[in-house]
Each structure stands twice: as structure tokens, then as C-alpha cells.
Amino acid sequence: MTPSRSRPVRWMTACLGLLLSCAPAIAQDRAQADAGTALTPESVNAATVDGGDAAMLRAQVLLDRAHFSPGEIDAEGGTNTTRAIAAFQRFHGLEASGTLDARTWQALTADAVPALTTHTLTAAEVAGPFVALPEDMMEKAKRQALGFESLAEALGERFHAAPALLRRLNPGARFEAGARIVVPNTADAPALAKPERVVVSKSDSVVRLVDGAGKVYAQFPASTGSEHDPLPIGEWKVEGVAEDPTFHYNPDLFWDADPGHAKATLAPGPNNPVGTVWIDLSKPHYGIHGTPEPANIGKTQSHGCIRMTNWSARQVAGVVGPGAVVLLEE
Numbered sequence: 520m521t522p523s524r525s526r527p528v529r530w531m532t533a534c535l536g537l538l539l540s541c542a543p544a545i546a547q548d549r550a551q552a553d554a555g556t557a558l559t560p561e562s563v564n565a566a567t568v569d570g571g572d573a574a575m576l577r578a579q580v581l582l583d584r585a586h587f588s589p590g591e592i593d594a595e596g597g598t599n600t601t602r603a604i605a606a607f608q609r610f611h612g613l614e615a616s617g618t619l620d621a622r623t624w625q626a627l628t629a630d631a632v633p634a635l636t637t638h639t640l641t642a643a644e645v646a647g648p649f650v651a652l653p654e655d656m657m658e659k660a661k662r663q664a665l666g667f668e669s670l671a672e673a674l675g676e677r678f679h680a681a682p683a684l685l686r687r688l689n690p691g692a693r694f695e696a697g698a699r700i701v702v703p704n705t706a707d708a709p710a711l712a713k714p715e716r717v718v719v720s721k722s723d724s725v726v727r728l729v730d731g732a733g734k735v736y737a738q739f740p741a742s743t744g745s746e747h748d749p750l751p752i753g754e755w756k757v758e759g760v761a762e763d764p765t766f767h768y769n770p771d772l773f774w775d776a777d778p779g780h781a782k783a784t785l786a787p788g789p790n791n792p793v794g795t796v797w798i799d800l801s802k803p804h805y806g807i808h809g810t811p812e813p814a815n816i817g818k819t820q821s822h823g824c825i826r827m828t829n830w831s832a833r834q835v836a837g838v839v840g841p842g843a844v845v846l847l848e849e
Contacts, residue, residue: 558594558688560635560701568624575600576684576703578619580634581627582607583679584708586728586737588831591813592703593681599740599817602725606738635688636704638678642696645670652790656768656780665788665811670694676789678702679830681814711737711834716844717757719743719807719825721750724817726807726827726835739831740817742810743847750825750847751802757843758799760836763787764808794829796836800845807845808832 558573566573576594583592587607590599605617611626619627649669653659667673671682674694678685680703688701714728714737721743728737743750766785770776789795794809809829810816816828825847827835839845 557690558635560633560637563635564633566634568619568621574619577634578604578624578627580703580705581632583703583705584632585627586708586711586834588679588739588828590740590816590828590831591675591681592679592705593684594687598724602723602740602817603738606725606727606735610734610736633704635701636706637699638702640694640696640698640700644673645694645696647673649673656770656777656785657783660768660783660785662786664786665790667789672789674700674702676813676829677706679705679828711838713838714843716846717807717835717839719750719845719847721752721847721849726825726831728835728838737834739827739835741807741831742816742818742826751805752847752849753802755805755845755847756801757839757841757845758801759841760839761797761799762833762836763795764791764793764797766792768792789829793824794826794832796829796832798832798836798839807835 558576562570562573563577566577568574570577572594575596576592579589579592579594579596579600582589582600582603585607587603587610588599589596589603601617604619604623605615607627608615608617608623611623613622613626647667647670649667651668652662652665659665667676669682671685674680674685675682685700685702692698692700694700711728712730715731716729718727718729718735719725719741720727724741724743726739726741727735730736765787768780768783768785770780770782785791789809790811792811793806794811796809798807800806805824807825807827809832810826813828816826
């Protein structure tokens with residue numbers, strides 16, 4: 520049976536991601552936008568391997584399109600990007616150094632797809648609604664929806680980008696209906712194939728999709744447990760997939776819960792503690808799910824479950840179903 524929004528997954532109670540979305544409003548990103556070199560479609564789409572921020576941004580977008588996700592695209596790189604480059608290199612039979620070299624760059628840019636494109640903001644996008652959310656879990660439970668807090672957050676999720684990067688790509692822009700803005704070219708990436716199995720690596724902090732020949736053809740950053748709530752190593756099965764899930768909070772299941780908290784049900788939405796999708800596993804209380812804090816994926820711990828960006832979790836959810844094999848390994 521496939522879980523759905525109308526039939527919440529009971530095991531969801533034990534998997535609490537980071538609780539408060541900290542994506543800043545676009546207006547608050549202006550100071551950060553002033554830092555670094557100018558990133559224009561011309562400079563980024565023509566960037567070469569030694570092109571600094573422009574090359575990093577181009578690489579991150581093309582890695583994302585190739586299903587070797589760097590996580591939140593920010594033109595800065597980091598551990599998630601290094602792991603994505605190494606996985607891309609292994610897939611193409613190159614030395615998995617995790618650094619951009621001439622051969623890797625040639626393979627990455629072979630199809631000449633532009634890394635940046637434009638998007639015209641619609642009235643519906645700008646209208647939201649956008650509502651600031653409380654940090655306290657009990658107060659969150661009083662809300663009828665846990666939607667985006669700002670246009671910056673909504674656009675960041677749609678284009679897999681840090682809100683600060685969107686401001687940097689659009690200096691001085693007015694983010695209003697009808698405005699044409701520059702965004703990462705992530706919307707029309709090739710379709711993802713169904714895997715033979717899903718592998719979650721604790722040591723590498725990634726989720727990998729593996730084909731019938733044992734080859735990793737897609738990889739996404741993930742947060743995979745903690746000392747208090749370790750990843751349950753072993754082979755499990757997918758029980759079902761729930762989109763826009765509600766979240767059943769039980770403080771008894773969390774070592775760091777506020778002692779004054781009680782059981783509560785939190786409404787669906789991108790700022791729900793498990794994000795916009797839940798992939799239920801045969802290990803009770805465990806699943807693969809999204810998050811309200813994409814910038815922290817692969818960099819912070821979870822309460823035992825496998826936490827991904829909302830967009831990555833949706834991609835994986837789209838190619839797995841009941842019975843799919845999920846291997847959780849060290």
C-alpha cells in the first residue's frame with residue numbers, strides 16, 4: 520500500500536529533521552550579493568575549468584543535471600561538490616580525485632548545455648503566500664500549512680539554489696511579477712532511471728542509485744544519523760512513498776526533545792520537518808525524506824533517518840516504489 524497525504528505514514532514520528540527553515544528573504548541577501556565576482560550568463564556559460572566562481576557554478580549546475588548532485592548550488596563548492604565530482608568521475612571512468620581537471624571538465628561540458636537560463640516570475644509565484652514560521656514545535660503544530668517563508672526560499676528550492684546565489688545572479692533586480700531573472704538551468708534535466716537498488720553511505724553522507732550492473736549512475740548528498748540515533752545498517756525495503764506528508768511528532772522518540780512538548784501532528788509543506796516527501800522503509804520508524812534546511816544536508820546530523828534536499832528526495836521517490844531494495848552501509 521502506497522502512503523499518501525490522506526493516510527500519513529505512522530513510522531514518520533521518529534524522524535525529525537532540523538526544525539526551522541533559515542532560508543533568508545531575498546532582501547536580506549543583498550550584503551552577501553556584493554561579495555565575489557560578477558556571475559553573468561555569458562561568463563558562466565563560457566567558463567573554463569580555471570574560471571573561478573563562474574567555473575564552479577557551471578560545474579555545480581551541470582553535475583546537478585547529470586544526477587550527481589552538489590546539494591544546494593551556491594558557486595562556492597565544498598564537501599558535497601567534491602563528492603559529486605568524484606562520483607561523476609567514477610561514472611565516466613576517470614580518476615576519482617574530486618577535483619575538476621581537464622578530462623573531467625571535458626566530460627562535464629560535452630553537450631554544451633547552458634548552466635544559466637532565465638525565468639519570468641509569475642503573479643502566483645510572487646503572491647505566495649509567504650508566512651514566517653515559529654521555531655517551537657508546539658507552535659508549528661498550530662499552523663494549517665508549513666509553506667515557504669519567502670519568495671527567496673521558494674525560488675531556491677525550485678532551482679536548487681542558495682537564495683544568496685539568486686541575488687548575486689540578479690543584482691539590483693526587482694523580484695516582482697513579470698520580472699525576468701537569471702537562474703540555474705536545472706528545470707529540464709534528463710529523466711532519472713529506475714535503480715536496481717538504493718545505497719545509503721554513512722561514511723560518504725550520500726544516497727546512491729545503482730543499476731543492474733552495479734554501477735552508480737546518480738548520487739545525492741544526505742544526512743544519515745548521529746551518535747544518539749545511528750543509521751540502522753542493513754538491507755531494507757521500500758514500503759511506500761508519501762508526497763506532502765503530515766508529520767506525527769512524538770517527543771518520547773527524541774533524545775533532545777523539549778520535556779514540555781506533547782504529541783502533535785504537523786501540517787504538510789516544504790517546511791514540514793520531513794519536507795515534501797517520505798520514502799517509508801521496512802525498518803520501523805525510519806525513512807528517506809526531505810528537509811526544510813537544504814543548506815545543511817550532508818553537513819549536519821539527523822535523528823537516524825536519511826535526510827535529503829526536498830528536490831533530491833522527490834527525484835529518488837519518483838523512481839522507487841514498494842519492494843525496492845535500500846542498503847544502508849557504513
